[in-house]
Amino acid sequence: MQRRVAIIGLGYTPFRPITPDVSFKEMMFEAAQRAYEDAGVCPRKDIDAFVTCEEDFTHGRSIFNIHIPDNIGAVLKRLHTLPAESLYGLADAYMLINTGLVDVMAVESHSKASNMLTPNYLVAHAMDPVYNKPLGYNPYFIAGLEMNRYLHESGVTREQCALVSVKNRANALLNPGAAYGDRLSVDDVLESEMMFWPLSRLDMSSPADGGIVIVLASEEKARTLCKKPIWVRGVGWCSDAPSLETREWGEAVYARLAGEMAYKIAGVKNPRIEVDFAEVDDTFGYKELQHLEALKLCPPGQAGFMVEEGATQREGDFPVNVSGGSLGVGRLDEATGLQKVLEVVLQLRGEAGQRQLRDVSVGLAQSWRGVPANSGAVAILSNE
């Protein structure tokens, strides 16, 4: 039996394509200050441990961890970095609180993607240095190959994938924090520049800057500190084969296994019925469909029809990426997972403004580590 853990505070800066006005340090500070204010805690007195999720290369620093404590009030406290997707940070905090060692924790992640002048060259360094990197490809070709295989195996069409881009960018118009809201047609997406066949430019998300901090607490603390705690009912994470030569190309196995782990902890037997809405990874349009199937949020091969019928629209019976997702909000590198959590928490608290969903009590957040990785995490949150 796991200890109950709740999200009691969140803070974020709006997501924008460029943020020349603030440094990453100022961005972290701003998000942290808002989160602590929201949770009603003082980081120096009340928070027992901090975890941040950042990669060195995306920040152009070695040991990026060095730069963190001063900006989030963590000097001379427990603080560690996970060079991982930020949903792993939530899972990490969930574990640490479950040991009983700590009661209140903060999770921080941010993106300053606009500082990267040549992000594709940077991502190329994530390729296997012996077998793949020397070939000198733009690493995003992997997404094209994967999409092609997924379409082949599932019968999903390019048009159905394009609908995901259309839906999520339209959703983003109602999200004041989103960077890439737009009203597009399927043809706009299909006819946009072909990048890595069959992936076109508008099938792909664009980078954005922004910082997010969430505060978590054990049940006892949450009940004293917070009127509307959002409970973490389950977390899961998993890595599939990293090498291109041995991985599964059609199915998102990492998402399936991470989902199974989270459902087991949360006691969810039938996800499609017990979960009300989801924020899943949509770095590319097809990824949303692939992940919905892997997470058993629709029957195998049905994700394309689901988006076609409008079931995943904001007004549909299973809304997906109401925030706008990565396609609408912008791709936040390591912070992407926390953006998903942010939206689920806002919806469950009833604080999502114009895009508020009605009668929702259980939401799912899922993330993928991004090209060329083959891993990801899942969290199930609830307001009950």
Add this chain to the structure above:
Amino acid sequence: MRKVAVVGAGMTKFMRRAQETGKELAWETAKLALDSCDLTIKDVDCVVMGTAPDAFDMVHMKSEYLGDGAGAWRKPYVRGFLGGGTGVFTACQAWYHVASGMFDVCLAVTEEKMSSCLPHPQGAFVTCWDQFTESPLGTSLLWFFAWEMNRYMNAHGITQREIAEVSVKNKKNALHHPCAQLPGEITVDDVMNSEIMAWPVKRLDVSPTSDGAVVLVFASEDFAKRITDKPVWVEGVGWCLDTMYIGQRDLYYPKYVEYAARMAYDMAGIKDPRREIDIAEPYDPFSYKELHHAEGLLLCDKGEAVKLLLNGETQRTGRQPWCPSGGALGVGNAIAATGLMKVAELFWQLRGEAGGRQVPGKPRRGVAQAWGDEMQVGTVVVLGV
């Protein structure tokens, strides 16, 4: 709180340049560790990875790349990172994976391949500093250590010759470590006459750069008792990060190590670490750091570490041996792997399996510590039987 034990350990020979890729090093060592406790990868519920900057091998998202080598295929797998403090933190991380009640067996893998950073890993460290206030000075890591060593010597009136005794002791201890890279019988004069790197730091005050891997197997109490008669318990963990602004800290004393040590001692119920700890493995990438860290670990008063060293109390046969393994100075400094090597040394010593370097008198409790980032993080683990 759920009890967690270390049940198996594996380590490769540390060397200047390993022929194996990082994946291969991780695989070989994971297999050694699992074989040591008769487990297979099927028994492993989750994997944690410790490896220092991606810039060493120029692999972005390095843990993703190392995943299948580390045995993480289709398992929950995550990497923790605290610069040079990573190795011991990996043990903390494995502890909380199991202590949370979510997993029974956790494989803690640390791997480091510094030799692919040409001409020298120093180049990777240069990109650590603040890009506005520090990087433009063109400092190397050694300068920072020189400042700290100088400050430490001045604060307590310690001489370079006294500090050189640490190198002499640790390199001698390493003679009995089958995986050691730079063991040797050297004298204080050898250290004093070696090349000055950044005054007062001399070549033999510095640990070598290394390639290597260390893996430990962590298990829950029930599981551990089923598979071994000699579990070694994780009694305490602590980690603490200080401000990045080096000018705001008095370098004579590592306060962050003290804070981390207090966390670990509180958990372990240790009131007087000087008496209750039998062996210590403070991090010793530079000779003075062993003394500096021992003070932070509250093993002696501030400025007194050198006295314990000079009267032989910290020798392998002394009252409280420090770095009986040979430490980073003797075994080698494969950053993250060296941190976990120190935890592995406690494991072997407490089980009485340390061979030629076994500390006499059946030690029952030990502390391992690592340190890193911009001289600002302390990570501490207490093991006991």
